[in-house]
Amino acid sequence: MTSDTETAHASTVDSSTTVLASVRARPAVGWALLGSEISVLFRRKRTWAMLLALAAVPILIALAVRLTESNPTSPGRGPAFLSQITNNGLFVAATGLVVCVPLFLPLTVGVVAGDTIAGEASAGTLRYLLIAPASRLRLLAVKYIGAAAFSLAATLVVAISGTLIGIALFPIGPVTLLSGDTIGVGESFVRSLLVAAFITVSLLGLSAIGLFFSTLTDVPVGAMAATIVLAVVSQVLDNLPQLVWLQPYLFSHYWLSFADLLRQPIAWDSFGANAILQGAYLLIFAALAYGRFSSKDILS
Amino acid sequence: MTEAAAWSGLAIETRGLTKRFGRQAAVKDVDLEVPRGAVFGFLGPNGSGKTTTIRMLLGLAAPTSGEARVLGHEMPREGGRVLPRVGALVEGPGFYPYLSGTGNLHRLDSADRYAIGRTRGARVEHALDRVGLGSAATKKVKAYSLGMKQRLGIANALLTPRELLVLDEPTNGLDPQGTREVRSLIRSLAAEGTTVFVSSHLLAEIEQICTHAAIMSAGSLVAQGTLDELREVGRPRVRLLTPDVALAAPVLRTFGMAVESHDSAPEASADGREIIAILGDDSIEPDAVVAALVAAKVRVRGFAVERTSLEDRFVALTGEGFNVDQ
Ligand SMILES: Nc1ncnc2c1ncn2[C@@H]1O[C@H](COP(=O)(O)OP(=O)(O)OP(=O)(O)O)[C@@H](O)[C@H]1O
Ligand SMILES: [Mg+2]
DSSP, rough: OOOHHHHHHHHHHHHHSOOOBOOOOOOOOHHHHHHHHHHHHSSSHHHHHHHHHHHHHHHHHHHHHHHHHTOOOTTSSTTTTTGGGTOOTTTHHHHHHHHHTTTHHHHHHHHHHHHHHHHHHHHHHHHHHHHTTHOOOOOOHHHHHHHHHHHHHHHHHHHHHHHHHHHHHHHHOOOOTSSEEEEEEEHHHHHHHHHHHHHHHHHHHHHHHHHHHHHHHHHHHHHHHHHHHHHHHHHTTTTTGTTTTGGGSSSSTTTTTTGGGGGGSOOHHHHHHHHHHHHHHHHHHHHHHHHHHHHHOOOO | OOOOOOOOOOOOOEEEEEEEEEEEEEEEOOOOOOOOOOOOEOOOOOTSSHHHHHHHHSSSSOEEEEEEEEEEETTTHHHHHGGGGGOOOOOOSSOOTTTTTTHHHHHHHOTTTOOGGGGHHHHHHHHHHHTTTTGTTTTTTTGGHHHHHHHHHHHHTSSOOEEEEEEEEETOOHHHHHHHHHHHEEEEEEEEHHHEEEEEHHHHHHHHHEEEEEEEETTTEEEEEEEEHHHHHOOOOEEEEESOOOHHHHHHHTTTTTTEETOOTTTTTTTTTEEEEEEEEEEEHHHHHHHHHHHHOOOOSEEEEOOOOOOHHHHHHHHHHSSOOO
């Protein structure tokens, strides 16, 4: 940084037509592009629309429960935790996540991850990023981190909106876990964050798949649709008894296992197995994406 | 000859550069030589391979065979080192419609690891002013006109001082004032020492601003050199109007001129006929030719020495046809 400042002083004084220190002698690490990616992603109206839609899911659930409180649903019907909401508003967040994990979260993550490269190609900005130049590896890394950041934001939005609406509409108290133990309100917030972390990790493999699909086409909608369809197919296969041997390798296999974090003591096994599985998907699909993208002719 | 000596200090140099799309060769065997400091016009009809060549120069597409050097570095391998010194507009502008002009330039500048972040705002503003977009800087690009987007594309190429500018049809979509501004911008950049490589099919434009040019036709490079060299490949011609064709032809031949046409000249009239002869030798004085014609009792009603225009050369090299060659 100090050397920049010196060049700046050296060159601003030598001319009346503002000559600015514009280039450094040695390249920076390249965080600026990551900052730009995150800020462009989260300033986009489409991103906001998706986050708002996700925030609405627990709100709608809470409202539905509140309005039908007089005739409660029989236990066992509806998503897990639903029947507990009337006793304790802190269960709204968990219910919202259970509802969002199979479809709404993969849908929004598929849109963001499928758009990463193909969206730039279709806007014509890919060629300008590459000649700026952003190296192809750096661009892929930045795009992937952006998709992962969206997964985290999306999960947190559901958890936070669920918690707030739960506090607003229902009584709050110590939470009874699946194991029968009871934890305090503060501890329950920690558990909510753990669940959000679990779900974010669960979406890392899907983000990598979306990134790879995105390098295959210049049509973002195609990459988005392929990613979302694959998420649905994976969950269907996970439910076919004939495919038990395959199921531990499906990227959606542990998506609903976050319930294990709601036991006392916490059962970390599924968290670890999920992290390893998602890491493997990330490695494989990031390598495929790089293999495709590094040698691709950019003709968009 | 060593490898280092083989590659001279040209701004752009290609050898046998070829790109195939399936069976079609979009660019074949192109040997470009763009000297440093030149304003180099890259001419060719639609589909002749200009943009494809530029994509290979910038490392966006890999050549099928052959090699390209930009500022002395091999492309696409050394793109990371060369491209920060190159500003480019490729096949029209490409921007995020939901960001402002300023937002777009910030975004693209942040991708360049050599650009200093601290001066980004000021540099963006300066580049926008240079292309006359200062007042539309905060407008979303989706509300820009075609010409405004084109100007923004040029501004993007000027974010940092560049050694080489590659501009693919920079005046496409610009109004007459915009076209003039771009011409004077190119001139002033060239005066600062920037090499400018500009593709176009507007010959008049190239003739006005370029020092050098190359002509592409159906993927092949058919001519390149300084503008004067290109015009002179066709020798200067003498155009003579006279009723005494039979007398005049032998006189012209004594000067070593090849008499090209007379009988079928469309201008044939009562006044005489037109003879076109190729001036074989630059040292021949036109005055002496006229004096000799008059001495031989040839009635000279018109006499002119013409040089071929770039347009004549262009048409001669790329064909008269309107259809795109494949
Ligand atoms: N992505 C592609 N796939 C297949 N063929 C292509 C592709 N891009 C270009 N071509 C072909 O390559 C040839 C050269 O195209 P190019 O875009 O380089 O022409 P150009 O000289 O830039 O034309 P223009 O003046 O219209 O911009 C054309 O015949 C075109 O059909
Ligand atoms: Mg073109």
